[in-house]
Amino acid sequence: MLTLVGSDQPGIVAQITHVVYHQGWALGETSMLRLGGNFTIMMMVAGAESNEALEKVMQPVAYRLHLHLHIDEISGGLHQHALPNYQVRVMGSDRVGIVAQVTGILAEADFNILELTSDVAGSADEPVYIMTIQGHSVSELESIEKALSTLDDVDVSVKPIEILFG
């Protein structure tokens, strides 16, 4: 797993993937995100050579783009998608600790978070914090709802995710 983090600028993805490709590494699943002027990309790459070799070819491009480079060996291959069965949406006035509280409760309910995004909407003097979590849990809907109902100053909804195959 190749992870690069730093300030956003045009052409980052093209320059990184150019190096990956031309050095003979195969690119698998990737996830890129921009957040507040920052850039992060995680890429699954596969190749015949060692981690050190990969680091050596990636270091110059990372340096040039002022990105932090991080490489981890992973055992998994492609196509190991975990599918969420619940979506949790939390909304409330923006205050500290919402994320920690919600995710803490979910962890106790054996809820494995697969995707989490949060954003602030509303006006500047009345900001509203919105967090959307998709994840997997073997717990019943009611027990997850009950656990989250202890948070009384935010609006929480839990919805089962039924994936359509057709």
Place this chain on the structure above:
Amino acid sequence: MAIREILKIPDERLKRVSEAVEVFDNTLRAFIDELEETRLASPGAIGIAAPQVGHFQRIIIVDVSNMRKPVENHGHMILVNPEITHWDGFELGREGCLSVPDYTGNVIRAEDIHLTAQDQWGETHEYEMTCFEARAIQHEVDHLDGITFLDRLVSRRTDLFQRKVYQKKSKKTEKIKSK
């Protein structure tokens, strides 16, 4: 009868627009049996469209009556020349496809639809459908027009959520006012 092979992306034939059925004969009904057999052989498939097996006629089968969590449904439906005549509301949901192995994504669909379709004997029926069943129909009808859910994917960070928030928020403000 036989199980047919399902076309998978990037097969260009999945982009072909299917033609209306005009003759309702035993050949049509024999094909529908094969289409159903193919659907049943695909675990978890709540629907299938004829072009997914390389047969370019406007025929779909949908059955959401056996969901883990029961949903509103019309049972098992064979829909020939289906036409959506009315759309209302929108809802985000996750979809996968027999023609797109090992991949799911979020798609916006109408929440409620009206549908006109013929059965395997040529008789016309009208349906009103909602939520999951309506989503299934829209997914399958798209196949008849050469469209897969990949053509309708939305970003995970969609502003759909934010639109809903504004509604909620105004309700909340009212609540506070009335206190």
